[in-house]
Amino acid sequence: ITRRHHGFVLAHVEGPDTPMHNGARIGQAPVPLHTGDMLELAGTEMQFIQS
Numbered sequence: 336i337t338r339r340h341h342g343f344v345l346a347h348v349e350g351p352d353t354p355m356h357n358g359a360r361i362g363q364a365p366v367p368l369h370t371g372d373m374l375e376l377a378g379t380e381m382q383f384i385q386s
Contacts, residue, residue, distance in 0.1 A: 336368065336383075343368040343385065352377070 337344055344365035347353045353360045355375035356368075368374075372383040 336374075337365070339365075341367075343383070345374060350377075 337346065344367055345354055345356055345361060346365040347361060347363070353362075355361070355373075356366050357373050368383045368385075370383065370385050374381050374383055
């Protein structure tokens, strides 16, 4: 998860398993994150909340 000038994005950095974003595996391009998005990173589920 990285903060960019337009908001936060999720990107795969390394390893065999790509992160999941709202139930789908992400591709090579960073995915914009929005409050309420569900993420799975290394087998851990979490919800993205920006306040």
